[in-house]
Amino acid sequence: MSRVLPRVGALLAAVALLFTSWSVATDRRAEALEPFTGYLMAHFIGEQATGEQIYLAHSRDGLHWTDLNNGAPVLLSTVGTRGVRDPALVRSPAGDRYWIIATDLRIANGTSWSDAANNGSRSLVVWESADLVNWSAPRLLDVAGAIPGAGDAWAPEAIHDPATGDYVVYWATNATLNGVKKHRIYYTRTKDFRTTTAPVLYIDRAGTQGIIDTQIVESPTSVGGYRYYRASGDGQITVEGANSVLGAWTRIGDLSHLGITGSQVEGPMWMRFNGRDQWALWLDQYSSGRGYMPVLSTNLGSTRNFQTTTDYNLGGTRKRHGSILNLTSAEEGRVLGKWGATTPVNRIQSYNFQDRYVRHADFDVRIDPNVSPVQDSQFRVVPGLVGSGTVSIQSTNYPGYYLRHYNYDFVLAADDGTATFKADATFRQVAGLASSSWSSFQSYNHPDRYIRHYSYLLRLDPITDAAGRADATFRLTG
Structure with a gap:
């Protein structure tokens, strides 16, 4: 016993030193x-x-x-x-x-x-x-x-x-x-x-x-x-x-x-x-x-x-x-x-009605000329809420609100954190269907459908003809 006790004491002292060193290291960190x-x-x-x-x-x-x-x-x-x-x-x-x-x-x-x-x-x-x-x-x-x-x-x-x-x-x-x-x-x-x-x-x-x-x-x-x-x-x-x-x-x-x-x-x-x-x-x-x-x-x-x-x-x-x-x-x-990166503010111009821009009005989404206030037609095209290589379209005067489709109609709505919202508000920005120098926006969760205007209201539709391709083509402007 007389030889065991010094060893136990030495072990306890080493453990105490270890914990002391850890505490000092934590303070130093x-x-x-x-x-x-x-x-x-x-x-x-x-x-x-x-x-x-x-x-x-x-x-x-x-x-x-x-x-x-x-x-x-x-x-x-x-x-x-x-x-x-x-x-x-x-x-x-x-x-x-x-x-x-x-x-x-x-x-x-x-x-x-x-x-x-x-x-x-x-x-x-x-x-x-x-x-x-x-x-x-x-x-x-x-x-x-x-x-x-x-x-x-x-x-x-x-x-x-x-x-x-x-x-x-x-x-x-x-x-x-x-x-x-x-x-x-x-x-x-x-x-x-x-x-x-x-x-x-x-x-x-x-x-x-x-x-x-x-x-x-x-x-x-x-x-x-x-x-x-x-x-x-x-x-x-x-x-x-x-x-x-x-x-x-x-x-x-x-x-x-x-x-x-x-x-x-x-x-x-x-x-x-x-x-x-x-x-x-x-x-x-x-x-x-x-x-x-x-x-x-x-x-x-x-x-x-x-x-x-x-x-x-x-x-x-x-x-x-x-x-x-x-x-x-x-x-x-x-x-x-x-x-920290600031995404530019853009307006989204219609290809076939070039005096009209995408805007929200009472949280509905349409294309209009002479938008007032102009902030209702200003958006940021930001990284998609879901999926790499995608985009989402965020309002500038309603931060946290995005263009989303709901029953294939478009509304401006607040991100509610759900997977459904994120998918509905996510798109792939591709070459314009009517002109490759413009853009079209393909739905993330309905890839056979694109954002298009119809009677000036934004919808999510399959595109099957020349009129649809023109309606589904837009340009981001400053």
């Missing part, structure tokens, strides 16, 4: 994520048919943004309510795993805010990726089901907790506690965004004051005196500081001295500027419908350091409650390679 070169914003745009889905925007300076994917959604929820709001981007410390978590809510389907708050989904929608561009199918994660009387699970966020090596997921739930029904912030822990611990009350304001839309940012050098800062919508936009994610939080102040209150803005969204200790706190101006505005600070330890600015631009779509991820050069390259 996290440090290796820097330097950051750009920014990625995940957001939704509103309550229209495709507005409550995942949209992305990119910025090089953190203030001036460009819509990705031509302003169309990049991910669609096909689970739960089939709509998502308030997306949060989460990166693992090692930079080898990413998640998007979002509120499972779709107001566009006719749900009232009262029903959504009192009888809504208690799950979050989760996507997962290894590279930030190829995402899993969405899945539901029940986080609030164990909260007695829970009416919803809104505005989720997540942050890695270095003290425990897992993630703290936190969100707002409307429930009755101590005789008061209101939104409070709860949290749970997870390592994989698949299984979670039981929900725990995290933030509860006094009396009947509810709280929602909390987001935490880390200050690695503890500028202002704290390691972490959080901003919350609780009647004001309240800023607090702490030195651990689940530690004691100290109220620092609010933004009322800037004329900014919770009755005007919501969805506080933190962003640390790359390469310097300066932050932007983006606020969604929901009451005026103007989307996000930034307030800037170099010291989060006092809200008196926050300043408004007019030097920003949010691109073509209205940005609603989301989150911002600082990007490394490699991440930025992948994101822009996938969604």
Whole structure:
């Protein structure tokens, strides 16, 4: 025994050293994520048919943004309510795993805010990726089901907790506690965004004051005196500081001295500027419908350091409650390679009625002269929603809406994420049937049929004669 014990001790010491080395390596891999070169914003745009889905925007300076994917959604929820709001981007410390978590809510389907708050989904929608561009199918994660009387699970966020090596997921739930029904912030822990611990009350304001839309940012050098800062919508936009994610939080102040209150803005969204200790706190101006505005600070330890600015631009779509991820050069390259190219805007001109162009009108599709507004006749011919070497035809003034056939008639419709929609909205662009210098569009799922006009309405028909060939021939113009 006297010879065995030293060997066991040596083995245990080696195992301990291995785990210590792994932990240090993980921290070093996290440090290796820097330097950051750009920014990625995940957001939704509103309550229209495709507005409550995942949209992305990119910025090089953190203030001036460009819509990705031509302003169309990049991910669609096909689970739960089939709509998502308030997306949060989460990166693992090692930079080898990413998640998007979002509120499972779709107001566009006719749900009232009262029903959504009192009888809504208690799950979050989760996507997962290894590279930030190829995402899993969405899945539901029940986080609030164990909260007695829970009416919803809104505005989720997540942050890695270095003290425990897992993630703290936190969100707002409307429930009755101590005789008061209101939104409070709860949290749970997870390592994989698949299984979670039981929900725990995290933030509860006094009396009947509810709280929602909390987001935490880390200050690695503890500028202002704290390691972490959080901003919350609780009647004001309240800023607090702490030195651990689940530690004691100290109220620092609010933004009322800037004329900014919770009755005007919501969805506080933190962003640390790359390469310097300066932050932007983006606020969604929901009451005026103007989307996000930034307030800037170099010291989060006092809200008196926050300043408004007019030097920003949010691109073509209205940005609603989301989150911002600082990007490394490699991440930025992948994101822009996938969604950064801007497809030209075209009009689709008829071959045999050259004063007429394809346009949508009340979501029906036809060819007309003198289209007004002209945006109704502007489209982007983008890579097909299904099948290599194919195209889909996306509206410019209704991002996420495509020309699709339905019972061989054409409509402009929102991508609903189904395989049927994708096939109906996909075509092969081939040499024009009436002139090889023009184009015709062959159906992907009915290859014996082509897009053609008939009595000026667009149809999907077999083409059997010269008149049909002329009707099925078009030209893309600038």
